[in-house]
Amino acid sequence: MTQESKYMSNRRSVGKVRPHPTQNEALMFEKSAPGKRACKMPPLDVPAVDPASLLGADVRREAGLLPELSEIEIIRHFTRLSTWNYAIDLGMYPLGSCTMKYNPRVNEVVARIPGLAEAHPYRIRSHAQGILEIIDLLQRCLLEITGMDAITLQPAAGAHGEMTGILLVRAWHESQGRPRKKVIIPDSAHGTNPATAAICGYAVENLRSNAVGGIDLEALARQVDEDTAALMLTNPSTLGVFENEIHRIADILHARGALLYMDGANMNALVGKVRPGDFGVDVMHLNLHKTFSTPHGGGGPGSGPVACKAFLEPFLPIPVLVSEADGTRRWDYKRAQSIGRVRAYYGNVGMFIRALAYILANGPDGLRQTTEDAVLNANYIRKKLEDVYELPYRTPSMHEVVFSDRKQAAKGVKTGDIAKRLIDYGFHPYTVSFPLIVPGALMIEPTESESVQELDLFIDAMRSIAREVDEDPELVKTAPHSTRVSRLDEVQAARKPVLRWRPASQ
């Protein structure tokens, strides 16, 4: 090997990846030095005050240990940190049930238009008509998409929407005489479902999936009784499977006076093709940060509107947006049966603006094509990988596909290892070990945002990893090999939690 090629070997391509240096960056507190600043206040145009005499005993004696840095250092600090992240903008992000689709940039532009971004929530009604018009149009679009009758945009995220929805269920049952005692939740559900039911004061009853990963109708019929408040159903399920007997599920519930709640996490498989309101759903939430393209931002903000049938409308959180005869809009607070507020003000309005911009960009044809492409992509991946990864349920896939690691586990390689190895190929891992009904699950949701080229690179990577499992399992088990940090010690992090920086002397 020549000297040159020896050095060059570090630049070898793996799939779509070649190494690129990232820079080290200390914690901001470690870079701080007294007297550095990044801000300048304008001159004070009112008489100066003496804080100690104004505040007395309530004056802060010691400032907190905030950093002292200049502007260029702050720009570099956060820019360097950003380069340590994977992102949709860099490539496919196939997390199942997370719907990591493209986040259009025009959404960011319109959310920052000063008249919208600077609107105070308590501005008088006549000065808020523009923003109320936006909220109204979004509400009408979401009602049309879901086929429901009434909606609140107040919940701040999906789990918050679940809580709101189940509180509507509870309030309705109470209006019928008694709240009932339990909520039935399939074993394939997201963890937020049982946590939500518990918060709303319900006992959680598990419903076992049938042999094809769907709702077992006979088991459901046995389980639903006069104490059942609702079934919380994700449709398509977390296996990416549409419950094709959904109408019978609704019938079983309704016959006993129980309601059907739909977790809308997987709505990206349905928009423009089928409407939950048409197949028997009584109440559901949407995730604007999944289906409607608002950015995940490293974990939030989200937005979790709740749509319901007319009989649940009286219970919606206050305030509810209403239109007046003169065409203006206002918030209605006088609603005797309301469950109350779930959040101050009106919800994550900035996310409403982004979601509406997405709907406008798509129109009816774009929304339907989006759904079709999302389902097409998932089925393409399924077809191209089903010979190397086990498909535990052969039921038709919608927008996501779930494999298991059974073949690879025989070589001692688990789904988590395969996921970490994907990182070396330039992809974010799929969802690992979920849903719980599939041992060693690989849950893959490509979304509509991936081209054939990116999908093929992903498929090549997954097939290549399957070969590596046969030929060199250690390579996979010790992955990732190309990241700034290797696998992190999560046990130590939990045993001796270090949740904040402290200066060395303390």
Add this chain to the structure above:
Amino acid sequence: MRYLPKSDAEREQMLAEIGARSIDDLFAVIPAEYRLNRDLDVPRQHAESEIIDYFRNAATKNTVGYYSFLGAGSYRHYRPVIIDSLVQRGEFLTSYTPYQAEITQGTLQAIFEFQTMIAELTGMDVANASMYDGSTGTAEAVMMAVRVTGRHKAAVARTVHPEYREVLATYTKYQGLPSNEVGFDRRTGRIDLAALEAEVSEETAAVLVQSPNFFGVIEDIPAIAQIAHAKGALLVVAITEAISLGIVRPPFEADIVAMEAQSCGVALSYGGPFCGVIATKEQYVRQMPGRLVGQTVDRDGYRGFVLTLSTREQHIRREKATSNICTNQALVALMATIFLTVYGKEGLRELAVHNLAKADYAARTLSAQRGARLVFEGAPSFNEFVLDTGEAPELWTPRLLDVNIAGGVPLRHWYPELGNATLWCATEVITRENIDTAAQVLAAAAVEVQEAC
């Protein structure tokens, strides 16, 4: 559709490889009776320029160019430009929750820095990675106190933001948690300590106060803590105006602090997205809701960060979790992190002192007008104050709007006993000219009222 990276030929090719005749094959599982065989009735596909026009047009109906004295839990502060430069980097904006630590160290380290700064600001030991907002954070803080103490009652100050109290009521309704409200001293605007003492018992899990409170008045935290702790209750302090912590003594005696960090570089955006956060003492961390980032090492001994103590959370514990929260406000927390870094130790103090000075001048100037008076006196406040104008706010509001000023928030809706009182906020962005103009309009109003009598 411009967001979809496929040609029709590619779609056909993919269908062929799957072995499907048409896209309809892939939706065949949906019962025919439920399939939507028409276009959705939503607006037609818009060009990017049309989308911008639509929202610009809506924004003009929202009326811009007003100087606002509105506060009441949502505050207008200057937002340094680098906040938006940085949070719009795709690596932050389009990244998911950092479950895969090796490729999300950027988000994880930034959250660790956020947790550190919030703990420093609030005088607590630790802070979480964020909650939806201050109101839900406050409700979750009270429920956390219930878990810590095993008790089932809360004593809530009426000086807590009315909408926060409404959210708390919704959250606790089905938790068997009665919460009784404690009134305020009509002279100072602080919680009535004697009434609090009478309310708190061995059954009280939490005493909830806000400081600065909804009237802008700083509560006597040490005295309140003494009453709560004497009966073994926890003290939960809500903070809606985070900038106050630049100059106001943090609630060191609190057990849990629930804060709204919107003031730290987050646009008002008609009330959201904002950024709640819960901070607490070390010993209560395992009862905290929400995500936490912790420091650890990788296999080569390098420092790194991970989401930790997740056995508290819903994806592990399901119905036994400390909360059902999953998605939080990460990107907004990043805005706050950048804001606090830009202002820094000295800058935040200076910013807070400017707020103090503006509000002091505004309170003195506005209350000096004939017919006007400050409703509360004798306790310190930060950047808000309650003004009684004599005349009903509905009468002077249009006159102020004529000179492009949005005056204070009427309080009658929440506090009928305060009559015509309004809550005014003066932050660093209000000018002396704004204040003087508002005073002139209020004075003119008072004269007219007298003449009318």
